[in-house]
């Protein structure tokens with residue numbers, strides 16, 4: 001059977017930047033290995049969620065063919081599933097950021113730490129925070145964690161706001177819940193609020209958890225040592241996207257009759273792939289970007305001998321965009337070309353296999369936040385003729401008309 005490699009580069013798309021000759025990082029980057037795929041390719045330029053700026057959860061769901069407006073029950077579900085916390089219907093699963101508050105105002109929503117520090121803090125929270133309900137707290141990567149309250153006689157509700165200020169939860173009539181990247185508007189510290197009456201208990205439980213955890217963090221060894229070294233120290237937790245239901249994604253292998261594997265390193269993407277029925281190829285996020293790319297493309301190549309299709313997720317482009325580092329962003333895109341695309345050009349059979357290169361959403365590295373822009377998509381297959389230079393502009397100028405939304409990409413690709 002023909003093979004498919006589906007690459008999602010997190011936050012790949014961007015806006016033109018003056019210092020890059022008014023080009024976007026994707027346009028500015030030299031991508032000479034991609035030329036082999038451009039010889040037989042078409043572009044698409046779909047919207048992800050219309051006017052809303054998506055987070056990665058809805059962007060990735062849409063790219064993989066699952067309409068977030070239909071399926072999403074809240075990012076927390078995928079995040080905790082990906083952390084192997086095994087959420088069940090009725091549990092409350094939440095995504096957590098370690099951040100900090102200064103003089104009662106927001107200082108940072110992301111305090112980067114080593115994995116060891118993150119694990120030590122998580123361990124302390126599990127041991128020392130006493131609440132009315134059972135919970136499990138688990139370290140993720142850098143500043144991220146997962147939190148699951150286990151189903152009890154009290155019903156947990158997903159109708160709560162986020163206290164993480166950059167993302168606003170929206171609830172849809174059909175039961176879907178999605179947070180949108182709305183940006184940090186002020187420096188106020190907000191409590192978790194009940195959006196509906198039934199969520200009053202859940203909101204008060206989460207606020208109590210935040211308060212008690214913050215006090216545990218401030219008394220921890222990690223906090224004191226970071227303070228002593230003059231490093232940013234976390235002293236507060238920001239929660240978002242509480243989910244209490246299984247999103248029940250239809251199995252991707254059955255849907256398209258192909259056997260899928262996922263080479264993904266972050267809990268969120270692990271969670272979505274698992275929920276979609278893909279086989280996870282064990283991998284972690286290497287801090288050294290080049291080493292990470294070599295590792296991931298190696299695993300993708302190996303997976304291709306056993307699976308029909310591989311979803312490969314590259315995280316780093318989004319992270320540097322949030323930090324405003326557009327020079328690093330185009331350098332990352334060039335490394336993707338040199339390390340990942342060059343290898344795939346040798347491994348894939350360009351006469352019959354398919355390569356997809358796209359992203360989950362655009363992230364502006366000048367504004368340091370996600371955008372609601374359409375996303376560039378490259379679909380390379382022998383059926384197509386030559387397309388020149390893969391960029392936002394070329395996709396906007398010349399694209400497959402039938403792919404209007406990101407959810408349309410996968411059915412199109414799987415029909416090739």
Ligand SMILES: [Zn+2]
Nearest residue numbers: 011318363370
């Ligand atoms: Zn992002």
